[in-house]
Amino acid sequence: MAKLIIAKSGGTVGDAVSDLAMTSDKNCLKETQSGILSISIGASMQTDYQYTHGLGYIPAYYCFAEDQNSPGEWHPHNSGIYNFSTRIDNNKLYIRVYGDNGDTVNVYYQIFVEQL
Amino acid sequence: MAKDKILKEGETDIDSADIWRFAFHSDYPTFKIKAEGESNFTISSGQQEAHADITHSLGYSPAYLAYIEYGGYVYPVQGDTFVFYDEMYLSTTAGYDVAVRFYSYTDSSKLRIGAYFVTSTSNANRTFTAHYKIMEDKWQS
Numbered sequence A: 001m002a003k004l005i006i007a008k009s010g011g012t013v014g015d016a017v018s019d020l021a022m023t024s025d026k027n028c029l030k031e032t033q034s035g036i037l038s039i040s041i042g043a044s045m046q047t048d049y050q051y052t053h054g055l056g057y058i059p060a061y062y063c064f065a066e067d068q069n070s071p072g073e074w075h076p077h078n079s080g081i082y083n084f085s086t087r088i089d090n091n092k093l094y095i096r097v098y099g100d101n102g103d104t105v106n107v108y109y110q111i112f113v114e115q116l
Numbered sequence B: 001m002a003k004d005k006i007l008k009e010g011e012t013d014i015d016s017a018d019i020w021r022f023a024f025h026s027d028y029p030t031f032k033i034k035a036e037g038e039s040n041f042t043i044s045s046g047q048q049e050a051h052a053d054i055t056h057s058l059g060y061s062p063a064y065l066a067y068i069e070y071g072g073y074v075y076p077v078q079g080d081t082f083v084f085y086d087e088m089y090l091s092t093t094a095g096y097d098v099a100v101r102f103y104s105y106t107d108s109s110k111l112r113i114g115a116y117f118v119t120s121t122s123n124a125n126r127t128f129t130a131h132y133k134i135m136e137d138k139w140q141s
Helices: none
Strands: A006-007 A018-025 A031-040 A046-052 A061-065 A074-076 A085-087 A092-098 A104-116 B005-007 B020-027 B032-044 B048-055 B062-070 B072-074 B090-093 B096-106 B110-117 B126-138
Touching: A018 B020, A031 A046, A031 A092, A046 A085, A046 A104, A046 B005, A061 A085, A061 A092, A061 B062, A085 A104, A104 B096, B020 B096, B032 B110, B062 B110
Parallel strands: none
Antiparallel strands: A006 A018, A031 A104, A046 A092, A061 A074, A061 A104, A085 A092, A085 B072, B005 B020, B032 B048, B032 B126, B048 B110, B062 B072, B062 B126, B090 B096, B096 B110
């Protein structure tokens, strides 16, 4: 079967796979859903937010939260900021954030086609 | 040198400098998946830690995604992380529940994904499932 190999600028199609821009020999992560959720913090100081991806299987995913005190700084889930943490099942992405009553935390999510 | 570009649906400017408008752009390598799968590991009764080692033998530390499945949910695993903050407390031999943390790291030959009780030891066998996607791509050049 024919292959599609694309080298990076300055490289060649004979380069190591790790140095190629793309090769059809290897699957790539493909984004299926992404966006920013603005999650409000209530009096309990904790919000559990559910986003429905509806894929019917458990996908690979990644999330980041924006630091309200330093807008533009985004921190990965489970890194400590806002005790921001996530989990996923075959239907929903679950997001937990902490903060002060009235705060809004922006969370960026990226869900991939690839199944876990 | 010619560039290969594929615009995302709805985008029209093939010469755009906004790389996010492209589904693919040969100046920007894609993450290429070398290995993926799952592996069970068990913290045995009386033990504090367990892990799964996934051999990749790349000779360098690759980019990866790691997750652990337990109790019907899948959790992302960073370097050393709490689990869905303040939620995963499991019974221990100390007679009270203790937080469990997940961790992962990679080196030139393997990816390790594990779990441990912050204090004390498990009072029962507890099996976790590590899920992983290891990329061909290096974090360092």
